Amino acid sequence: MSDHSEAPVAPVQAFEPPYYVAVFTALRTQDQSDYSETNARMEELVNDIPGYLGMDHAQTPGGLGITVGYFRDADALTQWRTNAEHRSAQKRGRADWYESYTLHVAKVERSHGFVRA
Amino acid sequence: MSDHSEAPVAPVQAFEPPYYVAVFTALRTQDQSDYSETNARMEELVNDIPGYLGMDHAQTPGGLGITVGYFRDADALTQWRTNAEHRSAQKRGRADWYESYTLHVAKVERSHGFVRA
Numbered sequence: 001m002s003d004h005s006e007a008p009v010a011p012v013q014a015f016e017p018p019y020y021v022a023v024f025t026a027l028r029t030q031d032q033s034d035y036s037e038t039n040a041r042m043e044e045l046v047n048d049i050p051g052y053l054g055m056d057h058a059q060t061p062g063g064l065g066i067t068v069g070y071f072r073d074a075d076a077l078t079q080w081r082t083n084a085e086h087r088s089a090q091k092r093g094r095a096d097w098y099e100s101y102t103l104h105v106a107k108v109e110r111s112h113g114f115v116r117a
Numbered sequence: 118m119s120d121h122s123e124a125p126v127a128p129v130q131a132f133e134p135p136y137y138v139a140v141f142t143a144l145r146t147q148d149q150s151d152y153s154e155t156n157a158r159m160e161e162l163v164n165d166i167p168g169y170l171g172m173d174h175a176q177t178p179g180g181l182g183i184t185v186g187y188f189r190d191a192d193a194l195t196q197w198r199t200n201a202e203h204r205s206a207q208k209r210g211r212a213d214w215y216e217s218y219t220l221h222v223a224k225v226e227r228s229h230g231f232v233r234a
Binding site for chain 1: 123125126127128129130133137138140142143146149172174175176177179180181182183185187211215216217218219220221222223224225226227228229230231232233
């Protein structure tokens with residue numbers, strides 16, 4: 001859920017399947033008060049989850065944002081989903097920050113990557 | 118793989134699991150000649166695949182792009198993966214358009230959505 005748009009960052013690599021992706025697609029409201037601070041805190045928290053592998057984020061200006069979290073197994077995802085601070089942030093998100101969102105939780109069956117030589 | 122950044126678009130809804138997501142995360146090169154035309158053609162083609170459910174796209178300016186395609190089953194994905202024009206476009210992508218990319222293909226186990234009342 002990073003909002004950073006500094007230097008280009010490389011996409012998170014392909015891991016050895018199986019692993020899990022949490023795909024969060026969202027359209028935000030005009031009211032983004034406290035969003036950045038909460039987002040930074042969530043990044044800290046998720047980094048502490050054993051089995052958390054990384055995150056990709058892209059944000060079309062004035063449009064859709066997509067965050068993809070990568071997790072080694074279902075247990076890592078459960079830990080993140082049930083984290084108390086995370087749940088509180090989700091509640092605030094529905095109250096203030098998001099116009100609409102969808103979450104898709106999926107088990108990766110295959111993956112591959114490409115990096116220019 | 119849309120490049121459009123017009124009006125805000127709502128995220129694709131949650132479907133009834135199981136279904137598949139193809140998560141494509143990419144960093145582009147400076148050379149984007151023919152990209153838009155090819156991308157538009159790919160959108161036409163994928164729409165013709167039985168079992169294609171939709172697509173989300175977000176692009177951080179100068180940074181990461183994420184495209185998520187939704188498919189009803191593995192067969193729909195196979196049809197898309199093996200489409201001759203699509204394969205040709207992928208080859209061109211590796212030759213010219215992408216600095217790096219990762220593809221994660223995953224089976225959705227649960228999903229939910231939120232839309233502001």
